[in-house]
Amino acid sequence: MSAPMNTTEHGWLGRLVRHPLVDTPALSFYLEEINPLWSLTETRARVERVVDETHDTRSFHLKAGRGWNGFRAGQHVGIHVEIDGVRYQRRYSFSCAESAGNRFRITVKRVPGGRVSNWLHDHVKAGDVITVSPASGDFVLDQEVPKKLLLLSAGSGITPVASLLHTLLEGGYDGNIRFVHYARTSRDLILGDELRELARNHPNLEITNLCADEGEQGQISAGAISKLVPDFGERLTYLCGPAGFMEIAREIWQKSGSSDHLRFEYFGSPTVRIENDGNGVDATVRLAKQQASVNAAAGSTLLEALEEAGQEPKYGCRIGICQSCRCRKNSGVVRNLVTGEVSAEPQQEIQLCISAAESEVELEF
């Protein structure tokens, strides 16, 4: 387990620079001028190396600056990039052992049309500094790891699984590990060489790569799994991949009555549905802080919907001028009723009084 990396953050110096009498943003500005990794207002990371993994996948080796608190294998990190003045955030899994601490690696596949993944591929190079947010995620190793494991992944879902694997082997895990990975073609095997190397050095690890272009065996099915790993139901299994793949896998485990042996994480960009018939949609609005959900009727503003449900959001003019009702939208799609602009990005600021939900929305207010 990695210890918190930055002790000054919690020490007297960390408290001092955040004292109400200290102008923290100003102090941070001057520190950032000396070294951008010393920011007091956000955590930064320097890109140390960029490595091509496959024709459409790259690894970014990063070194985090002050404020970074380490991570656990299988978790993901928020990566912030600014594209034409606008900041976007995506979360990417670590693909390295957790002992890496403040030097870590993420492995990013180009998503067709994906704003951030393509930007990372096209613009980020060694020496650049990017902003990161803390590691999070529950797809981590169990407290007690049993003697037989199955790692099952597909596509770029291999990254958190590789992180689990590296961490286990580095920690001297001596149980038996079966690793089954599905890829589109042999050209799409992310981290292939690195994992083969691991298997050579660790006789307790056996890896099987299956490619969709090699026919039937390249598709996941109950029959194929039981043939490959006859005792799969007895193995603690870590599963990660695209949604369709996960559905099938979960069903297989369910039918064999081994669901409690399955740990999993959905992967890939969330599908966003905009039903644009001009009238809006009835939507559920989740309130992250209150841990509550309310319903927003089609066409009503989020402010009205929240008030209807007995919430008391801050507001002022109610016509989109004063910004008093601005709040953070964690996820979901909203439409600005004055300008028609659509906000579909996660982690954006919206005005409640002139926004209507176009999908399920999560707010932070």
Added chain:
Amino acid sequence: MNTSRTLNRDEVAALQAELDQVRAEVVADLGDKDARYIRRVIRVQRYSALAGRIALFFGFNPITWPLGVFMLSVAKILENMEIGHNVMHGQYDWMHDPKLNSQTYEWDNVGTSDDWRHTHNYKHHTYTNILGKDEDLGYDVIRITPEQRWTPATLFQPLYALTLGTLFQWGVAIQNLRLGRYFGKRRKPLSELSERGAPAGRKMLRQLFKDYLFFPLLSGPNFLGTLAGNLVANVVRNLWTWAIIFCGHFPAGARVYTQQETANETRGDWYLRQLNGSANFSGATWFHIMSGHLSHQIEHHMFPDIPAHRYREMAPKVQDICERYGQQYNTASFPHQFATVWGKILRYSLPGPEPRLPQPA
């Protein structure tokens, strides 16, 4: 006198569409250059502040002291006007950069940002120039239009105006505390003030600590030089912002509104009120920047959440629309506008004339 003609409903709707279009064009074009612009201003402001603070460490020296005061004044003016005021309007919220977030930004002013967001962004920008609703219409101490009540105390309002100018940031700081409620026969208990005013009190202490204790102490033997320099810089910033802001809605030609006539406004009506209640002034680019682009008060009031440096390119389009709809576009040199403001302050310190607007029964 305001020279705008009255528009019929169709014209108001058409004007609204045209102004929405001016806004939409800029919104579609927002990007890197706006991000670079505001960060460059912040950089200039930070280095100006640093240089000013360092220069003042050398005490009452005939070269470094005035230079230090000048650079610190520039930094404080830039921070309050082009950065703080504009960021808090949400002009850079589209960037989603937490440092430029309208709701969390805290400015270099004894007033809290939260109080400012309420009195300025909400009250003043929503109810601009509506009698009885827009407190910025004379700030309760200056009679700026004949519709406001005259009392013998009004005779001294030129003095109040100058005092307000010198202490402007303190005026901003206490506006939302509504101190009037704690005086007179039906006063509220002071305990309520100490509760409501706690954040304001903390902010004042923080500002006083910074300018009148921390940096003077850092200067060691030159304690007094730094203290005096900081005091002068604060007053320079106060007078500057006061003069700029008084030229926003008080020059000749800017009109006021009653609550009745604004009861059922469309966005078009709202645009018209912002237009006819505001005044621009001309000047060099540096002057626009140091005014926080409040030199384009008209554009600012129509589009408060558009990055202010864009008002310069929006102004000719707005002016063209005004011409076609027979609307006054009040602009003149700064000295001219400021002189007409003083003309009003002096004239209305005396009783009369008859109000032009119908008085509520």
